[in-house]
Amino acid sequence: MTKRMVIMLVAVAVVFGGIFGFQAFKAAMIKKFMSSMAQPPQTVTAGKAAFSEWQPTIEAVGSLRAVKGADLSLEVSGIVDSISFNSGDDVEQGAELLKLRADDDIAKLESLQATAELSEITYERDLKQFKIQAVSQATLDTDAANLKNAKAQVAQQKAILDKKTLRAPFAGHLGIRAVDLGQYLGAGTLIVTLQALDPIFLDFFVPQQTVDRIALGQTIVVKVDAFKDQTFAGEVSAINPKVDASSRNVQVRATLKNADHKLLPGMYATVEINTGAPQNLITLPQTAITFSPYGDTVYIVDSKGGAADGKPQLVARQSFVTTGATRGDQVAILKGVGEGDMIVTSGQIKLHNGSTVVIDNSITPTADAAPQVPIDR
Helix, strand or coil, X not given: CHHHHXXXXXXXXXXXXXXXXXXXXXXXXXXXXXXXXXXXXXXEEEEECEEEEECCEEEEEEEEEEEEEEEECCCCCEEEEEECCCCCCEECCCCEEEEECCHHHHHHHHHXXXXXHHXXXXXXXXHHHHHCCCCCHHHHHHHHHHHHHHHHHHHHHHHHHHCCEEECCCCEEECCXXXXXXXXXXXXXXXXXXXXXXXXXXXXXXXXXXXHHCCCCXXXXXXXXXXXXXXXXXXEEEEEEEECCCCCEEEEEEEECCCCCCCCCXXXXXXXXXXXXXXXXXXEEHHHCECCCCCEEEEXXXXXXXXXXXXXXXXXXXXXXXXXXXXXXXXXXXXXXXXCCEEEEECHHHCCCCCEEEECCCCCCCCCCCCCCCCCC
16 A cells, blocks of 8 residues: 555656646746747937037018008099109109199189289289379288289199199109009099118017017018028117007017018018027937927937847937927927937837837938928929
């Protein structure tokens, strides 16, 4: 019995030992297999963070307007008798532009002038007779009143006649003529626009928080869509003393030289005003930043030893950052990145903390502070 019991116990021990041994072997094999299935290194682009000199600026948009500008018309009606200008002419102040037919008014003026001359002759004759007491004071007073009335009527008729002649109220550049010879014009009908183009005003709005950074005489740089490769310089000439209650913005007016008449009233323009001293800021491509409601992050690439081939292993580490202003493709980093840190610029969507990476910069995202839109010629 004892021998049988020993044999049985040995057999049970062998069975259980086999079971436990098999389970240990299986666990070791699973661990080995899982370790061989580790995530392969991810290919990304990366670049070193470096300082850039940024000039603090205020950016705004505005509209150009002439220093003097008017749509010219006459306050009386009539038929166009003569036109003394061509579309696009530059004219001086007081230059005659257009006349309405005025034969009746001229004839009436000559009649009133004749009456005034007769009244003056009568007054002078009666004045001499009054000195020798040949006429009464009442007659002389009547003659004086008649003379004044006649002269007033002449002046009134001259004013009516002058209203039928259009003259340039100021020197400037004429637009396209809107009337023709022989055309009947009603009072107030547009004849031509006149704009004084040199200098020219630019009106724009800035937030009230930036008013303390703007001063009279401050230099501005202006760009318009019509001349994408050219900038125009000007200076601040006026600041509105009232803040717009609806937008909390302040209107600012700048004056620009425009000798070549490239800038036209009504054009849309972008304004850049340099304020303060330049600042040294760490800048990164905007593609390097992962924006989220929980905070903005970047991936910093660290070198670690232990690779199979003896080369340092590159590992991505997530870091929260505080971003500042943006310019073109670049964004300023105020906190979270140091100078010289290797930052992933693209491909970070497939990374997590501790991911191994391989850097391939054969194709890198753009990082231009002032990108230019290509123009089709």
